[in-house]
Each structure stands twice: as C-alpha cells, then as structure tokens.
Amino acid sequence: MHSKDRSRLSFKILYALRHPGRIASYARRRTRDAWLWMRSPDHVSYYRAVMRSDAARSSKAAVGSHTHESWLQxxxxxxxxxxxxxxxxxxxxxxxxxxNLRAGRLFIDYLEAGHYYGIDISPDILLAAQDTIAEYRLQAKLPHLALVGDLTFRFLPDAAFDFVHAHSVFSHSPIEVIDECLAHVGRVMAPGAFFDFTFDRTEGAEHQVLHEDFYYRTETLLALAARHGLTATYMADWEETGHPQSKIRVTLPAGEA
Ligand SMILES: C[S@@+](CC[C@H](N)C(=O)[O-])C[C@H]1O[C@@H](n2cnc3c(N)ncnc32)[C@H](O)[C@@H]1O
Known part of the structure; x- marks a missing residue:
C-alpha cells in the first residue's frame, strides 16, 4: 500500500477502472486545482483557497471527515x-x-485553561473552529486561535510549548513548508517538549497528487529534522490505530531536553 505512486498515469487508469463513480469528482478536483494554482502566488495561498472552497461546502469535509462520526472518531x-x-x-x-478543532476540542477540554494555541492558514476554517468552541461550550478554557501565513512562529515566545501537534498538515505540504517548520519549531519548544506530526508515507518514489497531497519517505523527514538539530523517531505503534497516515515524533536533542 505504501509503495504506490498515485501520480502515475497507470495508477490513475487502474483506479478509474476500479472506481468509475469517482471519476467525475476527480475531474472536478483537477480542474479546481489547475484554476487555483494558476491564481495563487505560492503554496500557502493556493491551499488557503482550497480550504475556502472546501469549507464553503462543509468544514468537516474540509478537514478530511465526510461524516460527523468520522470527525468524532x-x-x-x-x-x-x-x-x-x-x-x-x-x-x-x-x-x-x-x-475546525476535530481533535482540538478534546485537547482544549483536557488542558488547563489558556494552554491550547491553535494556528492555521485558513480564515474560513478558523471561523468554523470558533463554532466548535461555542458548540462544545469550551469558552471558559480560553483557547487561542491565530491565523498564520507561514510556519516561522515569529510572533510566539521562546520555549513556550511542551507539546506541538500537526495532524494531516504535512500530507498537504511541499517539502519547503515542512523544512520551514522544522527550522523554527525548536525555538518555541520547551525543554522536554515533543512535536508529533503525521505524513503520507511512501516506500517508493516521493510524489504528489495535484498540488494538494504529498507522499514522503520516512527517511527524508527524519533527515530533515536532523539537519535542523532535532531528534526524530518514527512512531511504529501509531500504525496500529489503522489511520492511513504515519507519525513521527520530534524532540530537542539531549542536553536541551
Ligand atoms: C486536513 S486538515 C486537518 C486539521 C486538523 N489537524 C485535524 O486533524 O482535524 C489540514 C489543516 O491544516 C491547515 N494547513 C495546511 N497547511 C498549513 C500550513 N502550512 N500552516 C498552517 N496550517 C496549515 C489547513 O488549513 C487545514 O485546516
């Protein structure tokens, strides 16, 4: 499963033959991809436009859950x-x-008041996140939500966070965005902090599908973290959850941790 190259024509033809009902929706996505990519100066602007288009239909589907049950799960x-x-x-x-705080609502509820800080590039999904806070009556937990245009964290203080989390974000990110994140995240991590992120793993050639979905080899991301002086570990037990993405945990090197 992890060795398929979804960008190859042969994969697309076989997929279309197996799932003829999905051809129309793929064609729509492809047209939208070309249109938004042409109008966007960079990846973040492009993906913000994708989120705007997806969230206008359903904020839950925009984060990858096509049913309420899946969003909860x-x-x-x-x-x-x-x-x-x-x-x-x-x-x-x-x-x-x-x-829209699919997991965030649970983190906010669990953590002490004021201890949750969520950032996102999409204003539309951050508005949906506010709806989630109201719906689950989490106002008293004073969660912070901020719109960002990059992953330099320049407006956040040094050593501020014990836990950094990015679920299903690098699966939509080109390597430059991941590189930027790993170059700067260490500064905002407190001693002993850990940063868990998921990614779409391939054991074959790295590739992307449209400008939205990116498949990386584990070694590429481990090496990138090391280049920024971070220690990264592949979390094998995450695979047991059955989630289609894989997970890496990043920590500060011993001595700083
Ligand atoms: C598939 S959704 C997952 C949302 C959430 N982590 C969850 O699991 O429900 C990906 C989210 O990451 C955001 N995103 C994508 N690239 C980003 C970036 N470079 N910086 C910050 N947020 C980003 C998108 O706007 C979107 O809200």
Whole structure:
C-alpha cells in the first residue's frame, strides 16, 4: 500500500477502472486545482483557497471527515494517542493546522485553561473552529486561535510549548513548508517538549497528487529534522490505530531536553 505512486498515469487508469463513480469528482478536483494554482502566488495561498472552497461546502469535509462520526472518531484517535504518549493537562500545546478543532476540542477540554494555541492558514476554517468552541461550550478554557501565513512562529515566545501537534498538515505540504517548520519549531519548544506530526508515507518514489497531497519517505523527514538539530523517531505503534497516515515524533536533542 505504501509503495504506490498515485501520480502515475497507470495508477490513475487502474483506479478509474476500479472506481468509475469517482471519476467525475476527480475531474472536478483537477480542474479546481489547475484554476487555483494558476491564481495563487505560492503554496500557502493556493491551499488557503482550497480550504475556502472546501469549507464553503462543509468544514468537516474540509478537514478530511465526510461524516460527523468520522470527525468524532479521528479527533478521538489523535487525542487518545497523545494522552497515552505523554500529554498532561498542565502542558502547553501548539496545534499547527488546527482546522475546525476535530481533535482540538478534546485537547482544549483536557488542558488547563489558556494552554491550547491553535494556528492555521485558513480564515474560513478558523471561523468554523470558533463554532466548535461555542458548540462544545469550551469558552471558559480560553483557547487561542491565530491565523498564520507561514510556519516561522515569529510572533510566539521562546520555549513556550511542551507539546506541538500537526495532524494531516504535512500530507498537504511541499517539502519547503515542512523544512520551514522544522527550522523554527525548536525555538518555541520547551525543554522536554515533543512535536508529533503525521505524513503520507511512501516506500517508493516521493510524489504528489495535484498540488494538494504529498507522499514522503520516512527517511527524508527524519533527515530533515536532523539537519535542523532535532531528534526524530518514527512512531511504529501509531500504525496500529489503522489511520492511513504515519507519525513521527520530534524532540530537542539531549542536553536541551
Ligand atoms: C486536513 S486538515 C486537518 C486539521 C486538523 N489537524 C485535524 O486533524 O482535524 C489540514 C489543516 O491544516 C491547515 N494547513 C495546511 N497547511 C498549513 C500550513 N502550512 N500552516 C498552517 N496550517 C496549515 C489547513 O488549513 C487545514 O485546516
């Protein structure tokens, strides 16, 4: 499953033959991709436009959940894994690409008031995140939500966060965006902090589908983290959750941790 190259014509033809009902929706996505890409000066602007288009139809589908049940389930999965792997209520959390708080609502509820900080490039999904806070009555937890245009974290203080989380964000990011994140995230991580992110893993050639979906080899991301002086570990037990993406945990090197 992890060795397929979804960008190859042969993969697309076989896929279309197996799923003829999905051809029309793929054609629509492809047309939208070309149109938005042509009008966008960079990846972040492009993906912000994708989110605007998706969120206008359904904010849950925009974060990858086509049913309410799936939205609840994928949020719970992220939360349970983090708690069983070291997250504590007194920790301070930065969630990169927080979306409409599919998991964020559970983190906000669990953490002490003011300890959750969500950032996202999409104003539309951040408005949906506010709806989630209101719907789940989390106002008293004073969650922070901020719109960003890059992943330099330049407006955030040094060593501010014990837990950084990015679920299903690097699966939509070119390597330059991941590189920028890994170049700067260490500064905002407190001693002993951990940064967990998911990615679409391939064991074959790295590739992308449209300008939205990116498939990386584990070694590429481990090496990138190391180049920025971070220690990165592939989290093999995340695979047992059955989630289609893979997970890496990044920590500060010993001595700084
Ligand atoms: C598939 S959704 C996942 C949202 C959330 N993490 C979850 O699991 O429900 C990806 C989110 O990441 C955001 N995003 C994509 N690229 C980003 C970037 N470079 N910086 C910050 N947010 C980004 C998108 O706007 C979107 O809200």
């Amino acid at each position: 994928i949020g719970q999965l992220q939360f349970d894994y983090a708690v069983s792997h070291g997250l504590k209520p007194q920790m301070r959390m930065l969630e990169i690409g927080c979306g």
